[in-house]
Amino acid sequence: MLLSELTGLTRGGRHGWGSYDTVQNRLRQMQEELQRLFSPAAERPAREYPAVNVWTNEEEILVTSELPGVNSEDLDISVAGRTLTLKGSRKADEAQEDECCHRRECRYGNFARAIDLPYEVDGAKVSAKFAKGILTITLPRTEADKPKKITISSN
Numbered sequence: 001m002l003l004s005e006l007t008g009l010t011r012g013g014r015h016g017w018g019s020y021d022t023v024q025n026r027l028r029q030m031q032e033e034l035q036r037l038f039s040p041a042a043e044r045p046a047r048e049y050p051a052v053n054v055w056t057n058e059e060e061i062l063v064t065s066e067l068p069g070v071n072s073e074d075l076d077i078s079v080a081g082r083t084l085t086l087k088g089s090r091k092a093d094e095a096q097e098d099e100c101c102h103r104r105e106c107r108y109g110n111f112a113r114a115i116d117l118p119y120e121v122d123g124a125k126v127s128a129k130f131a132k133g134i135l136t137i138t139l140p141r142t143e144a145d146k147p148k149k150i151t152i153s154s155n
């Protein structure tokens with residue numbers, strides 16, 4: 001395979017392969033794609049907002065999410081079947097009268113995220129707490145869905 005096919009660049013420009021920024025951007029994209037392909041799924045960075053961590057055991061699911069700048073009254077959490085839905089909004093920081101925004105990298109506005117759960121949960125027993133920008137949701141497994149120990153009788 002030719003370098004031009006990998007990078008999308010052709011000869012031209014002052015240095016033969018286009019601008020330095022174009023080369024850097026393509027190399028960064030290639031590196032991200034390789035990382036995405038060869039990283040374990042659990043270690044991949046989230047492309048959706050908010051990012052979540054999901055922990056499970058036989059009794060419950062624990063979901064955590066970092067939501068800096070979000071107020072608890074601006075969050076809506078619901079569960080239906082095996083889907084947890086997080087909705088909310090984060091207000092943008094307003095510039096002062098004599099200021100202008102030079103760079104804005106932090107997300108703001110409305111967000112919604114649906115998370116597929118590994119098993120059925122008891123919606124009546126779900127609890128959530130929000131402290132210091134960290135949302136923690138505990139979702140107990142339904143009794144009917146918990147693994148059952150089978151006793152073996154011997155004759």
